[in-house]
Amino acid sequence: MERPVRALLRRLGVGLFLALVVVLTSFLLVKLDAAPSDVLLGGPTPAAEERAQLVEDYGLDRPAFVQFVRYTIRVLRGELGRSWLTGDPVLGEIMARIPATLELMLYSILLGTLIAVPTGVAAAFARNTAEDRTVRGASVLGEAMPPFLLALLLLLVFFRWLDIAPAPSGRISIVLSPPTAVTGSYFIDSIIMQDSIAARSALAQLVLPVVTLALMVGATLTLLVRGAMLAQMDAPHFVYARAQGMSREMLTMIALRGALPTIGAGLATQSAALLGVTALVEHVFAWGGVGQYGLEAMARADFAAVQGFILVSAAFAAIMHLVHALVRRIARIRIRRA
Amino acid sequence: MIGRLLRMLRLLARRRAGAALALVVLAGFAAAVVARPVAWPHPPGAQDAGSVLAAPSLRHPLGTDANGRDILARVVDGARYAFAVPLAALALAILLGAPLGLAAGLGGGWLDSLLRRTFQGIGLVPPLLLAMALVAAMGPSLRHVVVAIGLLEAIVFARAMRDEVRALHDRGFIEAAIAAGNPLPRLVLVHLLPNTLARIAGEVPRQASWALGVLAAMGFVGIATAADTTEWGSMIREGVEHLYAGQWWAAIFPGLALLVFGGALRVLAESIDEHGPRRAATSPALAGATDRAGRPLSPRGAG
Amino acid sequence: MLLDVQDLRVERSVTGAQGERGFEPALAGVSFRVVKGRILGLVGEHGAGKSLAASAILGLLRPEARLVGGRALFEGQDLLRMSEADLTRVRGARIGFVVQSGHATLDPNTRVGAQLVRAQSIHRPIVKAEAAWRAETIMSSMGIPEPRLRAQAWPHELTPGIVQRVVIGLALINEPQLLIADEPTAGLDITTQVQILDLLHLEVRRRRIGGIIITRDLGVVAQYCDDIAVMYAGQVVEQGPVGQVFTRPAHPLTRAMIADAPERLALAGRRVGGPVAEPADGCAYRARCPDATDRCLVAPPLVGAGVHAARCHFARIAAA
Numbered sequence: 005m006e007r008p009v010r011a012l013l014r015r016l017g018v019g020l021f022l023a024l025v026v027v028l029t030s031f032l033l034v035k036l037d038a039a040p041s042d043v044l045l046g047g048p049t050p051a052a053e054e055r056a057q058l059v060e061d062y063g064l065d066r067p068a069f070v071q072f073v074r075y076t077i078r079v080l081r082g083e084l085g086r087s088w089l090t091g092d093p094v095l096g097e098i099m100a101r102i103p104a105t106l107e108l109m110l111y112s113i114l115l116g117t118l119i120a121v122p123t124g125v126a127a128a129f130a131r132n133t134a135e136d137r138t139v140r141g142a143s144v145l146g147e148a149m150p151p152f153l154l155a156l157l158l159l160l161v162f163f164r165w166l167d168i169a170p171a172p173s174g175r176i177s178i179v180l181s182p183p184t185a186v187t188g189s190y191f192i193d194s195i196i197m198q199d200s201i202a203a204r205s206a207l208a209q210l211v212l213p214v215v216t217l218a219l220m221v222g223a224t225l226t227l228l229v230r231g232a233m234l235a236q237m238d239a240p241h242f243v244y245a246r247a248q249g250m251s252r253e254m255l256t257m258i259a260l261r262g263a264l265p266t267i268g269a270g271l272a273t274q275s276a277a278l279l280g281v282t283a284l285v286e287h288v289f290a291w292g293g294v295g296q297y298g299l300e301a302m303a304r305a306d307f308a309a310v311q312g313f314i315l316v317s318a319a320f321a322a323i324m325h326l327v328h329a330l331v332r333r334i335a336r337i338r339i340r341r342a
Numbered sequence: 343m344i345g346r347l348l349r350m351l352r353l354l355a356r357r358r359a360g361a362a363l364a365l366v367v368l369a370g371f372a373a374a375v376v377a378r379p380v381a382w383p384h385p386p387g388a389q390d391a392g393s394v395l396a397a398p399s400l401r402h403p404l405g406t407d408a409n410g411r412d413i414l415a416r417v418v419d420g421a422r423y424a425f426a427v428p429l430a431a432l433a434l435a436i437l438l439g440a441p442l443g444l445a446a447g448l449g450g451g452w453l454d455s456l457l458r459r460t461f462q463g464i465g466l467v468p469p470l471l472l473a474m475a476l477v478a479a480m481g482p483s484l485r486h487v488v489v490a491i492g493l494l495e496a497i498v499f500a501r502a503m504r505d506e507v508r509a510l511h512d513r514g515f516i517e518a519a520i521a522a523g524n525p526l527p528r529l530v531l532v533h534l535l536p537n538t539l540a541r542i543a544g545e546v547p548r549q550a551s552w553a554l555g556v557l558a559a560m561g562f563v564g565i566a567t568a569a570d571t572t573e574w575g576s577m578i579r580e581g582v583e584h585l586y587a588g589q590w591w592a593a594i595f596p597g598l599a600l601l602v603f604g605g606a607l608r609v610l611a612e613s614i615d616e617h618g619p620r621r622a623a624t625s626p627a628l629a630g631a632t633d634r635a636g637r638p639l640s641p642r643g644a645g
Numbered sequence: 646m647l648l649d650v651q652d653l654r655v656e657r658s659v660t661g662a663q664g665e666r667g668f669e670p671a672l673a674g675v676s677f678r679v680v681k682g683r684i685l686g687l688v689g690e691h692g693a694g695k696s697l698a699a700s701a702i703l704g705l706l707r708p709e710a711r712l713v714g715g716r717a718l719f720e721g722q723d724l725l726r727m728s729e730a731d732l733t734r735v736r737g738a739r740i741g742f743v744v745q746s747g748h749a750t751l752d753p754n755t756r757v758g759a760q761l762v763r764a765q766s767i768h769r770p771i772v773k774a775e776a777a778w779r780a781e782t783i784m785s786s787m788g789i790p791e792p793r794l795r796a797q798a799w800p801h802e803l804t805p806g807i808v809q810r811v812v813i814g815l816a817l818i819n820e821p822q823l824l825i826a827d828e829p830t831a832g833l834d835i836t837t838q839v840q841i842l843d844l845l846h847l848e849v850r851r852r853r854i855g856g857i858i859i860t861r862d863l864g865v866v867a868q869y870c871d872d873i874a875v876m877y878a879g880q881v882v883e884q885g886p887v888g889q890v891f892t893r894p895a896h897p898l899t900r901a902m903i904a905d906a907p908e909r910l911a912l913a914g915r916r917v918g919g920p921v922a923e924p925a926d927g928c929a930y931r932a933r934c935p936d937a938t939d940r941c942l943v944a945p946p947l948v949g950a951g952v953h954a955a956r957c958h959f960a961r962i963a964a965a
């Protein structure tokens with residue numbers, strides 16, 4: 005009983021430390037600015053009493069350490085301040101935009117995996133042939149592709165030239181009103197509301213941003229799948245599987261099964277950092293998600309919003325890593341129990 | 343040490359056609375930057391009122407932008423940023439990161455753990471976003487871009503350096519050198535640095551490509567500089583509205599330059615992963631990408 | 646004649662110091678035969694090309710190696726010219742192969758019993774319950790205690806000896822005509838080695854099939870094999886029935902190996918001398934040969950009478 009408890013405590017300690025580092029990072033962001041107070045004080049021209057209130061709240065007349073402690077306490081309470089642009093609480097603004105971003109990411113990860121796994125597997129089986137080289141070349145190029153450029157290229161071809169994709173104007177056609185929020189996904193909500201016109205529009209709006217992100221995810225993931233497959237294919241048990249006369253399908257299953265932990269880890273790592281790419285894609289498509297919100301906050305030096313955004317993106321990454329650790333643990337227990 | 347580096351590049355070029363091509367591409371950009379002032383009639387800033395947003399033609403092979411400026415001249419001029427910003431950031435990153443990693447690796451113990459956890463915590467924020475937020479906080483200027491990227495990449499180099507030093511330590515290399523009576527500075531300069539150089543150098547192309555991507559993203563979102571520059575990301579931002587109107591060249595050509603330049607760096611990085619000094623233990627795709635716990639070691643890929 | 650390998654030639658890609666690519670011969674014309682009901686011992690030092698020869702026959706070469714010539718007639722069909730699809734139908738069904746890798750040959754992510762069932766399903770449609778029953782049957786005939794329990798185990802839960810029994814069971818479950826076992830006892834303790842070899846020997850005899858045991862140990866050949874082929878640097882340097890070769894070894898390498906591993910039949914593999922760079926032409930063994938003369942600068946022919954032959958200028962082989 006002794007060891008698990010200690011391990012748990014240790015883990016808890018590490019988690020707390022990581023959280024502290026993240027909060028400190030976000031705190032220091034504002035300290036970097038030449039005129040920190042102005043930044044926090046609700047924009048360029050705050051009213052006098054408002055300013056006094058903020059100085060009091062943040063302890064701006066106190067030493068930096070005290071400011072940090074106060075900031076940490078506020079963060080713990082979920083008080084991320086107000087955007088000077090809108091005057092609304094940052095946390096609320098971010099929460100309202102999360103479904104849009106999650107929807108985009110979820111579909112992209114799914115589609116990206118759907119592209120990457122078969123492609124990576126095929127490349128691994130065709131090791132060092134022209135087919136393999138083509139896949140690798142395309143993936144390396146994809147990794148080098150700035151996400152916003154890919155988005156623009158797709159828009160140029162499918163919106164401007166072929167005119168089969170809608171304008172990059174958000175999550176639903178501007179002439180339609182969004183469906184009543186149930187899940188937060190315009191597409192799913194439209195279906196629930198049985199509004200087929202809205203559903204079709206929401207779906208059409210999704211296509212290009214999802215394809216952009218999925219290709220970005222797919223490029224890295226393809227290389228990862230290929231590498232993990234090759235590592236499996238060099239293992240003695242795979243050679244033995246071939247010696248047993250297994251078909252390509254059976255061999256694929258065996259190698260893929262062994263490669264799964266590596267692929268899962270890669271996927272988790274990628275998803276944890278995906279908000280960066282997503283933000284740029286949201287920016288191009290005026291998606292109205294968390295990412296676009298964060299980038300706009302940066303461009304306008306809306307610092308409470310930037311800080312909130314940074315905290316939320318770290319929280320998202322932490323959740324991704326936790327989910328991954330949990331999945332791994334469950335998988336391992338299943339094997340050990342037998 | 344330079345000789346060793348050159349030899350490595352030569353070996354790479356010979357083994358991999360891709361790496362050779364990548365080096366040629368980069369050299370081509372450099373040559374174009376140098377040759378442009380004498381070889382090309384249109385300066386990047388010169389406005390041709392008669393041809394605003396003119397399509398590609400013989401006179402302007404890549405067309406002109408909304409101010410009637412020659413896009414070819416501007417794209418070539420923009421390569422200066424593509425070289426300078428990642429290089430400066432890399433210099434800063436190595437100067438900051440290598441000593442940190444050295445200290446962590448030699449010191450071990452709590453210092454090592456503290457740094458590792460701190461980096462891990464910072465790494466939770468997608469590096470691209472953190473770099474952008476840093477620049478937003480410091481204010482728009484190329485110097486701030488360099489600092490932000492350099493700070494984040496310092497983490498990568500610190501980790502690489504730390505791992506190398508630890509590996510040497512675990513092989514008894516360091517104890518042996520100390521037992522042989524080497525004072526610390528000599529140990530570091532003569533024994534450790536040359537042994538870790540290959541790993542550091544191997545990271546350079548990948549980090550340069552990441553830096554280029556971040557710079558362009560900042561330019562595209564409009565937080566890199568306040569000025570009107572030929573940095574490719576900024577050029578793309580200015581061209582976007584015309585792209586929707588059909589005048590695609592103002593945004594697409596700087597974009598393609600970005601893709602080709604970044605692609606060359608990626609190809610170089612990829613070849614080093616496969617044939618360089620440190621062949622990845624698991625798979626090329628994973629090389630340097632994750633630590634034991636599967637967390638990212640470097641701000642790359644989706645970052 | 647079950648398997649007749651003739652003049653098997655394989656090259657391996659090599660990367661020079663300057664990064665240039667080239668090919669060098671790895672198997673320089675290997676020939677041997679396996680007869681139904683008999684076991685051939687393929688013996689030689691580490692790196693002689695024994696595994697390479699077995700892999701080449703079954704089309705399991707890694708990308709860095711390529712086949713350049715020869716024939717491998719298995720029941721009259723040339724395996725080297727078979728399509729991958731046809732070869733797939735031979736592997737595991739008509740030729741069982743125990744690959745060299747200690748106990749890392751089982752799929753770590755599948756239970757042992759399920760692997761035995763899967764192996765049956767590769768080559769013909771199966772009824773699940775019947776296949777499971779057959780899996781248990783073969784496990785018990787491989788001498789695995791409590792097969793029903795063990796069938797539920799994951800490979801990492803079994804001892805190396807049991808794993809190797811499972812691997813042999815897998816190779817035999819589709820009733821092949823030929824069983825190839827590549828260093829089947831490497832890494833096992835002596836007692837287990839003897840048990841595994843006894844098992845292999847018994848199964849080949851009982852099923853009246855052909856067998857190849859690849860080993861570095863002459864003692865194994867003496868005790869368990871009917872014929873022997875001694876390999877050195879990608880060539881068979883001596884072959885013949887075990888009795889004849891052991892009583893009248895004709896090649897200096899065979900003599901050295903016999904002297905090194907005398908009648909005590911030591912089971913631990915040992916190397917004869919250190920690795921030496923093979924000369925580019927002439928007799929590959931001459932750099933290490935105590936009897937080498939100027940004649941050895943010319944590649945020696947295969948000298949022999951009938952079934953016993955050696956690749957040496959000085960071989961004197963009396964007709965049996």
Ligand SMILES: Nc1ncnc2c1ncn2[C@@H]1O[C@H](COP(=O)(O)OP(=O)(O)O)[C@@H](O)[C@H]1O
Nearest residue numbers: 690691692693694695696697700705706707710
């Ligand atoms: N399946 C294979 N594909 C390609 N090369 C192989 C294969 N098996 C062995 N080799 C290579 O052939 C050479 C001879 O080694 P090997 O046949 O394994 O020797 P032995 O089995 O006699 O110890 C080695 O360089 C080895 O890497």
Ligand SMILES: [Mg+2]
Nearest residue numbers: 695696697745
């Ligand atoms: Mg072998």
